[in-house]
Amino acid sequence: MENNLQFLKEKVLLNQTAAFSKEIEEKLKILRHEKIIKPIIYVGASSCGLVAGAARTISAINDYLCEKQILADIIEVGCIGLCAEEPIVDIQLPGMSRISFKRMFSEDVANILDGVFNNTIASDNVLGQYRQKNLQAWDNVNYIDEVEFFAVQRRIVLEYNGFINPTSIENYIAYGGYRAFVKTIYHYTSNDVCKIVEKSELRGRGGSGFPAGKKWKIAHDTASDQRYLVCNANESDPGAFIDKSIIESNPHKLIEGMAIAAYAIGAGKAYIYIRNENTLAISRFKQAVEDAKAFGLLGENIFDSGFNLEIIIKKGPGAFVCGEETAMLSSIEGKRGMPRFRPPYPAERGLFGKPTIINNVETLCNIPYIMLNGPIWFGQIGTKSSKGSKVFTLSGKIKNNGIVEVEMGTNFEEIINKIGGGIKNGKHFKAMQLGGPSGCCITKENLSLKVDYEEIANYGAIMGSGGIVVMDQETCMVDITKYYIDFIQKESCGKCIPCREGTQRMLEILEKITKIPKDEASHQTLERFKGVMQLEKIAEVIKDTSLCGLGKTASNTFLSTLKWFRDEYEEHIFDRKCRAGVCKELRTFYIDVDKCTGCNACMRKCPETAIIGTVKYPHFIVESKCTGCGICFETCKFSAIFVK
Amino acid sequence: MADNIDEIIGKYSNAGRSDLLDALQEIQEFNGYLSEDAVVKLSKQFNLATTKIYGIASFYDQFRFVQYGKFHIKVCNGTACHLSDSKPVIKELEKLLRIKHGQTTRDAMFSLEEVPCLGSCGLSPVMSINNEYYAAVKTADIKDILESLKKSDS
Ligand SMILES: Cc1cc2nc3c(=O)[nH]c(=O)nc-3n(C[C@H](O)[C@H](O)[C@H](O)COP(=O)(O)O)c2cc1C
Numbered sequence: 001m002e003n004n005l006q007f008l009k010e011k012v013l014l015n016q017t018a019a020f021s022k023e024i025e026e027k028l029k030i031l032r033h034e035k036i037i038k039p040i041i042y043v044g045a046s047s048c049g050l051v052a053g054a055a056r057t058i059s060a061i062n063d064y065l066c067e068k069q070i071l072a073d074i075i076e077v078g079c080i081g082l083c084a085e086e087p088i089v090d091i092q093l094p095g096m097s098r099i100s101f102k103r104m105f106s107e108d109v110a111n112i113l114d115g116v117f118n119n120t121i122a123s124d125n126v127l128g129q130y131r132q133k134n135l136q137a138w139d140n141v142n143y144i145d146e147v148e149f150f151a152v153q154r155r156i157v158l159e160y161n162g163f164i165n166p167t168s169i170e171n172y173i174a175y176g177g178y179r180a181f182v183k184t185i186y187h188y189t190s191n192d193v194c195k196i197v198e199k200s201e202l203r204g205r206g207g208s209g210f211p212a213g214k215k216w217k218i219a220h221d222t223a224s225d226q227r228y229l230v231c232n233a234n235e236s237d238p239g240a241f242i243d244k245s246i247i248e249s250n251p252h253k254l255i256e257g258m259a260i261a262a263y264a265i266g267a268g269k270a271y272i273y274i275r276n277e278n279t280l281a282i283s284r285f286k287q288a289v290e291d292a293k294a295f296g297l298l299g300e301n302i303f304d305s306g307f308n309l310e311i312i313i314k315k316g317p318g319a320f321v322c323g324e325e326t327a328m329l330s331s332i333e334g335k336r337g338m339p340r341f342r343p344p345y346p347a348e349r350g351l352f353g354k355p356t357i358i359n360n361v362e363t364l365c366n367i368p369y370i371m372l373n374g375p376i377w378f379g380q381i382g383t384k385s386s387k388g389s390k391v392f393t394l395s396g397k398i399k400n401n402g403i404v405e406v407e408m409g410t411n412f413e414e415i416i417n418k419i420g421g422g423i424k425n426g427k428h429f430k431a432m433q434l435g436g437p438s439g440c441c442i443t444k445e446n447l448s449l450k451v452d453y454e455e456i457a458n459y460g461a462i463m464g465s466g467g468i469v470v471m472d473q474e475t476c477m478v479d480i481t482k483y484y485i486d487f488i489q490k491e492s493c494g495k496c497i498p499c500r501e502g503t504q505r506m507l508e509i510l511e512k513i514t515k516i517p518k519d520e521a522s523h524q525t526l527e528r529f530k531g532v533m534q535l536e537k538i539a540e541v542i543k544d545t546s547l548c549g550l551g552k553t554a555s556n557t558f559l560s561t562l563k564w565f566r567d568e569y570e571e572h573i574f575d576r577k578c579r580a581g582v583c584k585e586l587r588t589f590y591i592d593v594d595k596c597t598g599c600n601a602c603m604r605k606c607p608e609t610a611i612i613g614t615v616k617y618p619h620f621i622v623e624s625k626c627t628g629c630g631i632c633f634e635t636c637k638f639s640a641i642f643v644k
Numbered sequence: 645m646a647d648n649i650d651e652i653i654g655k656y657s658n659a660g661r662s663d664l665l666d667a668l669q670e671i672q673e674f675n676g677y678l679s680e681d682a683v684v685k686l687s688k689q690f691n692l693a694t695t696k697i698y699g700i701a702s703f704y705d706q707f708r709f710v711q712y713g714k715f716h717i718k719v720c721n722g723t724a725c726h727l728s729d730s731k732p733v734i735k736e737l738e739k740l741l742r743i744k745h746g747q748t749t750r751d752a753m754f755s756l757e758e759v760p761c762l763g764s765c766g767l768s769p770v771m772s773i774n775n776e777y778y779a780a781v782k783t784a785d786i787k788d789i790l791e792s793l794k795k796s797d798s
Contacts, residue, residue: 051767052767236760239722241761315665317668317704318704319705335661337703352662433723467723
């Protein structure tokens with residue numbers, strides 16, 4: 001162990017020659033687990049894997065190995081991105097390529113392992129094998145990079161996610177980790193680093209898309225005795241789990257990016273602000289920081305370069321608005337997480353009044369690659385105005401739920417249909433929401449839109465942090481808007497009145513149009529209608545008069561669904577109909593008198609006593625009492641109940 | 645691990661304002677919630693008014709001022725779960741337990757919480773009870789789940 005660390009430090013990190021000697025290569029192969037003596041079983045054990053039952057799979061594997069008396073190592077790795085197919089388990093036999101299996105639940109373990117150890121692969125669960133030089137490939141097994149989910153992707157930030165051991169600094173360094181950082185502190189001044197990053201045209205991935213290098217330069221050029229770096233991992237918008245997945249799967253990559261950024265701006269302290277609930281990500285990150293410190297890559301006088309860096313973990317107590325940079329700073333200072341006025345921008349006066357740079361996790365994870373391969377290399381990837389790649393999470397009604405990375409310039413059609421595998425259960429695509437509650441919807445006709453900051457802005461949407469939520473024909477656009485407005489309304493910090501009160505009014509109005517008014521006095525009807533008339537205006541006012549991005553983007557979802565799905569709103573308002581059948585209170589059920597046997601089952605179950613009738617005679621639903629809950633519909637054995 | 649709140653607060657004797665949230669988190673982790681007693685003690689330690697501390701703590705979703713039940717139920721209402729009908733699950737739980745989300749039953753048996761995302765969107769709707777996950781929950785099953793928990797306890 002000691003030995004390995006010393007080897008990695010002296011022969012690998014401090015050795016900046018392009019090619020290693022044969023001897024070093026051989027040793028690296030061992031540390032990369034390419035040369036092994038006993039089999040290794042890698043189990044995808046990040047949040048998604050664990051929920052799918054990875055822990056049970058691991059104990060089944062242990063039982064199997066014990067019973068068959070096979071010696072093998074089990075390593076818990078992160079997520080390769082195909083969350084829908086978890087638990088994913090890779091097996092590597094000495095001399096053979098690593099092979100990956102999907103949906104390996106505890107009951108499938110014996111069967112699959114039998115197959116692998118006897119050289120007869122059961123094909124149902126095979127995901128594919130990795131392309132590895134010098135290792136023998138399996139016959140008749142496809143390569144994992146040929147699977148459509150991976151083939152269209154361009155993985156930079158996610159390169160080793162789910163592949164390397166997230167709790168082993170040795171493994172990370174053996175795969176080229178921390179080389180960029182060591183190169184940086186030995187060969188570049190902080191000013192050089194700012195310039196290189198500026199030249200790469202890397203834009204912030206946290207939402208605003210501001211050029212990272214430019215921002216760093218401002219902090220770098222502001223005179224101060226102390227500067228801070230803050231890594232923004234608050235990520236609280238529903239449907240996004242990029243940062244969490246990256247940290248769980250490859251925490252050292254982020255530490256390396258943070259270390260380089262801190263060096264560039266001259267910060268001795270770096271904070272990471274991560275939501276308290278992400279316990280696995282926090283514990284993996286903490287462990288990684290300790291390992292890096294023990295290795296001498298963090299702490300005082302790093303590798304005798306004179307550079308000091310301390311990384312502090314701040315557990316965010318759960319507020320969406322704390323993702324906004326100035327609110328985050330308030331929260332780190334121990335106050336309510338409320339946004340402040342800008343300017344002064346945090347790059348000039350931020351945390352504790354000192355110059356502070358706030359960057360997103362994904363932004364920082366790009367840095368090591370830029371430092372290692374140069375800005376020109378990075379500039380070749382992507383489009384004219386957007387360089388590099390972008391990570392997205394796919395969720396909702398899509399087949400391949402998960403986390404994916406594509407080159408800028410890829411269109412959403414490819415992301416949804418090729419990588420995402422299209423819509424679940426044979427349904428049809430209706431729209432996708434990009435950027436969570438502050439985002440906009442992209443409709444079917446516009447799926448040819450490219451992943452590009454400018455192009456997305458021209459369409460009237462925002463890239464956001466990269467959450468894609470896919471909706472099919474069973475999603476009601478009014479309902480989903482209501483859901484997002486409800487979220488914003490709860491998360492509004494309360495500082496600006498238009499945002500605090502306005503979003504509440506919007507929610508109320510939306511709630512009213514998804515209900516059938518009952519027992520309504522005439523002035524209430526008037527108010528309801530006035531609300532409908534004013535909805536669009538409120539949305540505009542909130543947008544124009546709020547201080548921070550939360551309020552400024554609060555009405556995005558509403559305005560974009562109204563633009564593209566106005567007919568659905570009108571149907572709700574004028575016809576009291578929800579075509580997706582989601583708005584339960586707009587449904588009214590009827591009984592088909594020819595089919596009803598009068599069994600009385602529905603009448604007994606109805607919570608509103610809206611069904612009347614005599615046993616053995618057809619029943620009847622009192623329309624004014626029915627709330628559309630659908631219990632009778634589920635209860636009826638004779639399909640006599642229908643919705644109109 | 646500390647034995648009592650005093651010990652936890654004692655650790656913050658040299659702390660500044662920026663450590664307040666950490667202190668609150670540590671107390672909640674230990675106790676399950678923030679008691680009046682704890683807030684009063686913290687206010688002395690940090691030299692801040694109790695109202696100020698309450699004001700900060702109540703701003704954040706994480707902090708609670710009532711104890712969790714023996715079984716703490718979290719229902720995910722993230723987008724994916726919302727699209728696969730998590731609201732009826734919450735409604736059903738509220739109906740059966742006779743509490744609203746954020747509350748604890750009088751016998752301190754169950755508490756209910758609606759959470760933004762449990763990170764398992766592929767298995768929606770998801771709920772977790774004391775960190776045991778239940779995937780693809782149906783409203784019809786909830787009664788049985790609660791009954792079996794009650795049984796397992798007695
Ligand atoms: C309401 C709100 C929430 C935000 N949430 C996040 C977040 O979760 N993660 C993030 O990186 N940026 C978030 N941002 C953007 C940050 O304010 C900031 O622009 C970003 O962290 C800068 O990093 P970047 O330049 O690397 O993108 C949010 C902004 C607003 C207005």
